[in-house]
Amino acid sequence: MSSSVRHLHILRSKWSRSVRRVTLLKESQAADRLAIAERTLRKIRGEGRISFVLIGRSVRYSLSDLDAFIQSCRGKVARCPSTSRKAARTSTSTSSEMVVAFTARRASRAAEPPSR
Template sequence: MPPPLMTEGEAAKWLAICSRTLRALRQEGKITYVQMKSGIRYTLDDLQAFVESQRTCRSTAAKAPRTSGCRSRSPAVLDFEAVRAKRTRGKRG
């Protein structure tokens, strides 16, 4: 069981993130903490609340728009023999 108040390193380890990421989350106001004379401390409740705030449900999450897979500007079918003939004519003359 984790200690009642965790240091930055202990809290980062519990969240499986690096200390720098935890510091950034704190500075952005995304995770709560306890300010003490000896430094910043985190409670297990702070960490669990953060994890819950990050939870998403697949069914309600915004879905990315689907693409047709066609990346060209024109979806028309090309006559490759005609394109090749045009290129070779351009090279000769």
């Protein structure tokens, strides 16, 4: 496994009398909670973007890990690039062609005799 994948190991101390109960969800339950496909969840886990609990071969997800993943996916509203300041020209080249208004070009063509 990749070192970027984080594992949560739950250990019980023989001296500890109180054990904190953590709700763990199966992959299908976690995918339903995130409203994504199980395959997508496995892909996200493989990329190391979400924490999980590995118990034997079983993969489980804690509610706090799902909440942390949701928070990490939140985006900020970006400013619309079309309303932002225009970028400076990157080229100083100019065209050697003359710009002619569309209506002027159409009028000159109408005045010419038809060619054969």
